Structure formats: C-alpha cells, structure tokens
Amino acid sequence: MEVKKIKFDKHTVKKLLTLLMPIIAFGVLIAVFCIVVGAKGYKLDRYIEIIFNQGLVLAIVATGATFIYTLGSFDISLGASTLFSAAVGVMVYNSTHSLVVMILVIIIVAVGCSLLSSTLASVFKLPVFVTTVAMMSVLSAISATIITKNGGALGGISIPSSVVKPLDNMGFKIAMLVIFMALCVFVFEFTKVGRRQKFLGANPFCAKLTGISLNKYAIIAFVMAGLGVGLGAFLTLVYTPSVTPTTAGSLGMQILVAIVFGGMPISGGPRSKIYAAVVGGFSYILLDNILKILIQGNAGYGISQIISAVFFLALVYVASLNYRSKNLPR
C-alpha cells in the first residue's frame, strides 16, 4: 500500500494552523490559567470547578446553537430564552413540586421559544436574526415581569436548593454535557439532516436547487438550539437554584464569541463543527477569568473586554487565512 507523505509546505501549515489553532489556544489558556491562579495563591481545584460551572451552560447552549450558526444565521435571543425557560421552570416547580415536570416544561418552553423565532421569520419572510432580536426583548421583559412579580423584595425567584443539590456534582454535569454533545454530533455528522444543514450554510441557492428546504432545516436547527437552551436553563438552576432578571444576560453574545473561539467560521457552512462550541465556550470562560484575576477593580472590566475583542479578531483572522488564499480566479 502506498503511504502518502504529508508535505509541510506553506499551504499545509496554514491548513493545520487553522484547524489546530482553537485547540492550541485552549491548551495555552489552561496553562496560563493554572500559572495565574498559582501565582495569586488561590486554590486551583476550587477555581477549576468555578470555570467548569460557568463554562458548562455556555458550552451546552452554544453546542445547540451550532446548528443555527451552521446555516449562516445567528440567534441573539438564546440568553433571554434561557432566562425565560428557567423562570418558567421555577414557577412550575413551585406549583407542582415535581422535578420531572419542571425539566419537561423547561425543555418545552425553550424549544417553543426557538420555534417561535424561526416560524415568525418564515411567515414574515424575515432574516431569522431579526426575529431573534425581537424575541430577546420580549422574553427578557416577560421574564423580568415574572421574576419581579413573584420574587418581591428578594429580587429573584428560586426553588429549594435541596431539590437540585443531589445533581450539583461534576459527574452529573459532565454526563449531561457528553450526552447532549453526542446527540448533536450524531445528528450533525451521521445523518442527512447534518449534511443538509452544512450545505445550506455553504450555498442556500444551490441547496434550494438540490431540493433542500431552508424553512424545514431552519426549524430543525432551532429545535436543536432549543434543546440546548432547555438543558442550559436546567443546569443553571442546578448550579444556582434562583433566577434573577440578569441570569444568562450576556449569554447570547457569549455564544457568538465562543463559537468563533472554537474555530467555527462565522459564515457557517461545511467547516462548521460541534466541538467548536465546547472548546470555544470553555476557552472564553478561561480567558475571562484570567483577565478578571489579573486586572481587578473597576477598570479591569473594560480592559478585559478590549483584550477579549482583540483575541476575537485575531482568531477570526487566523480562521480565514486558509480560505482567503484558496480560490483560483474562476
């Protein structure tokens, strides 16, 4: 059998760099994080747990959202959907005292919110992100009303912590992440649905003339994203059994950044990958925490945001290196 030797020319190096950059960056961030935490004299194991809990929800919601991003679209309302689902979940638990019912309702509400966005876009022939902007405002407002009306002076609503305490452990959370990721990888890589999603993202005109319905696959993408939101909302309650109007407030934007951090092209298409959400989600949280530890105080927030933005731009640039020089002039 002929063994194909890999030639390490400029082209191959660029390709490999594009592919491995997010994973290398993730590794570097872990190393830097450990050094920074150690240098400050903080407890590393405790900090790792914090990072995991913060990154988990982002990674899970972003994993579901990958389906939307693959189509070349995005959903800015995912944070608001997470908040709304969690708020409704709390209300349902407090009425029924059933964890199972609460989980079911959270998932149904999250998928419903997602479906509503895509259906509105389909009915009114609008770009999906336009309806998600509207949904973000509506869901945030309704959630705030529910929380302030029922939370009173506490400023939030909650379920008894004892209900979710048994689930608040790394094993359960890792299992949830792995199961959801496996489901997404299965749909994305091993079914016709995934193939068609990627092709739609690559060229919607060609996809239409190949019999692929944008509406149908947009709905499937939003259902998958809804499942991620539902699971994310539930895990938010597992970590902190109370919901305030600011819960998951910046999640929508964080997902966008996380997916790009993970090496997925912002335009979607065939180079989309599920692991990008997980790698990117945890990378983002790591970077955010490193900057918070290093730059403390009021000025720190602004500086860390600027550094995050520069990091974001650099990654988008590297991700596009390979693609931009690839096309022949025809």
Next chain:
Amino acid sequence: MSETEVVQENTIPLLEIKNMTKTFGPVVALNDVDLTVQKGDVLGLIGENGSGKSTITSIAAGMQKATKVESMRYKGKDWAPSSMLDALDNCGEGAHGIGMIVQESGTIAGITVAENIFLGELDQFRVFKFGPISRRKLNKAANEALEAIGITNVRGNMPMAALDFQSRKLVEIAKIMLKDPDVIVVDETSTALAHDGRQILYNIINKYRGTEKAVIFISHDLDEIMEVCDTLTVLRDGKIIRSFKKDEFDADAIRTSMIGRELQGDYYRSDFTPSWQEEVVLECKNLVLGDSLKDISVQLHKGEILGVGGLSHCGMHTLGKVLFGAVKPQKGEVLVNGTPVKNEAFAMKKNIGYVSKDRDTESLALTASIKDNIAIGGMEKYAIKNFLIWDPSEKKYVDEQINNLSIKCSDRNQTTGTLSGGNKQKVVFGKWVGRGSEILILDCPTRGVDIGVKQAMYQLMLKLKEEGKAILMISEEMPELIGMSDRILIMKDGEIKKEFIRSAELTDAEIINYMI
C-alpha cells in the same frame, strides 16, 4: 522625440511578461511562462481547464499577484497593479490600462446597474461635496455607457439582481469599456452570451483590431477563437506549448497542442437519426409566466435528447427552472410521469436532475469540498434507512463519481472553488448522474469547459440516452444543439417558434433565422 525613439516605441509590445510563476498551495497554475501582446493584436489563449489562461491574464489585470516573475511590463514600463481598478486607472496620463471581463459574475447583486457601473466613483454624481448623489445624473451616465456598446434593453436604474446572466455580463462589459482600456481581457465571456450578446462583444473586439490597442480573448470554443483571433497561444499545465499565426490555424493541430494527444473518438453524435421511445416522461402544458413563457407546451420522451435554443432572453432558462419546480408558473402545469411537479424536492424524488447555467451560484457550494457537493445529491443511494450517513459508504459513492467522470483533483476533500471550470462542471454532473437521475434538465451544460471535457460530457449524454434516460438540453451554442439533439425547439420572446428534427442537413443559419 527622435526618429529612432519613435520606431522603438512602436515596436514595444503593449504587454510583456517574462518567467511568471503562480502557485495556489500545492497547485502550480503557471510555470515560468512568457507572454507578449502586440499592439493591434487579438490574441487568443486556449487550453484545457486549469491550464493557466485565466491565471496569467488575471495577474496582468491586477486581480492577483504572481508568486514569482522576472519582469512584467506594460507599454514598456514596469507593471504591478495592486488591484483591478488600479490596472484600469493608474497607468499614467489618461489611464487606458488593462480591463478584464471575468468568466463568472463580476458584478454585485444588491445594487443597481448604474451603481455597479460607477462602483467606487459615485462621488462625481454628488449634488455638492458631501451631498446626496443625483440618481438622475447617475442613471443617465449609466445609460450612456450601456448604449455606447449597443445595449438598449438594460437601464441604469434596474436592480442588478433582476437581470439574467447575460445582461449582468453585458453590464460588466459596459463598465470596463467606460474606462477605455488599451488592453481588454475577455475571459470565457462569450459562453455566457447568446447570439445578440456575442455580437456586441465581437463589435468591440473588431474596433480594437489593428489599432494601438489589443484584446486577449480566452475561449474553449475552437471555431470561435479561430474566427475571432489573429494569433493564438496554447497553454497546457501552466506552460506555453505553442503559438499560432492566423495562417497557421489548424483545428487538429491546435487540439493536439491543447490536450497533448490527438482527440480520439466522436465529438458530437455520429448518427443523424432521431430516436426516442414512445413514453413521455416529462411534459408541461400551457405554461405562462410573465413575458418569459407564453403558453408553452413541451413533451420530453424516454431516451430523447431534446434541445432548446434561442437568444438569452427568449425564456428557455426560465423554462428549465419551471420544469424542475424551482419557479412556479402563473398558469399551466408540469407533469413528471403524469404527476404534477410541486417543487424541487418533489422533482428530485421523481428522479429529475437540474444543472443550472449559473454554475458557481446555483449548482455548487464553492466553499464546500468535492465530496460535499457530490454526496448531497445522492444521499438516498448510500444513506442507511435513508437517514444515517456511514462515512465509508459516502466516500465510496463519491470516489465512484470522481473516477467515472475523471475529475482532476488532489482528493475528494479538495475545495470545489479551487477546481477549474470544467472540473467544477464534472462535479455538478457527478451530483446528478450519480444519484441515478432518469430525467436531466441541463442548462448550458458545457459552458466554460474545454474541448476534452466537452467531448466527455457529450459522450456521457449519449450513454445516458442509450440507457433510456431523457435529457432536456438548453443551449446557446448552435453546433451543440445540432450535434446532440434528437429534436430542437427554438424559442423567441417566450414562445416556441419552430421545432427541428435531427438531420444531417440541419444548419446554424436555418436555426438562427427563427431565433432573431
């Protein structure tokens, strides 16, 4: 200026390239190539897809940079344009640089025709400095630019997206000609144009011939290039193989230089007997759609190649889309084996395949791999329970199509956008033929492909016909229609004007009479 200097200036070539190399990753597109363009010349560049014709001209026109070049001189001075605009505008007093009309779309869809023509130069139409743009002046200037080259049916205020492929290409020509370049590169443009559009292009070329200017004309149509050009240079695998003067033009010699061997076997069909089976597999009844289709009824039989020809705006391209269910007619119906076609997905279920004229936009996802493009059409063939994708089966399916169609690629994962025009078209064929389409609607199937690939496609079509498959071939090339079709329908202004049955006596002139 002394007499010697005048003589020297007159003998200086317009464009002179020495030892140019261009690589795209591992692909060597140009390998130490020399090219000289003399004043007054209409120089033809011919070669198989991927031979380097577009690459060398696009570098001279500022679209991209060479990887290595000993020298590139324009009008005797060093030449290294930073962009296409730079190549047109920044070459000294009065500009007169190099303009290139590219093979695929070179215009922007979301703006008007006038905005496209004056892209980047809209400031000249401001009512006052920093003020609003005068639409009236802008559209007037655009109309003048269009009329200057003989285009009267396209207006400056029209949205670009509303125009068909030919009109978009003509707007691009008007935009280039507005700059009055001294060298124009016509890259496979004529294949995007029907008879009327080609006449506009040929008029421009004839105006350049024998003057202080020059034309570089790239085409895969040997007859056309021999007719239009004064000299001819053949490229193969990124190298110049041979140059021909007009009196040396010989079709067989040029073909042999192009492909490095003699072309074996038939090009078009060798028989002149029309043949098809009784069974009607696809038909449309009384189709009406605006001015494009006026009461059109067509029947396509099993084992038939039905040609549809006409000028670009005659409605034939729309007919192809309506038959595939991609466009809904206002009246009438399309039936596949007696069942109404509802949409593209339904048409595919009924084994209809559609190859669009606009290959890069409608037939391929350029950023996706060859595998993605071929596999997407044939998932029913290899998906387990018509749902699960098993990677080895998918790869096997794709490799079969790559081998059957001899697609030149590094591997199945190569990005489709990096392929040459002919190989891109083979990928499109692979997508539809591989899935076992029984009915193929092919809109300009050999547009922009070289002679070797064309022959392969014609032979494939013939094989499919012999297997009992039905082909509706929409084409703007008369020899192709005559050479391959059992019947030819000629459309004009949305109506079928004439039906021809295959015969040895059928000529271009006879058909063209019904087109114009």
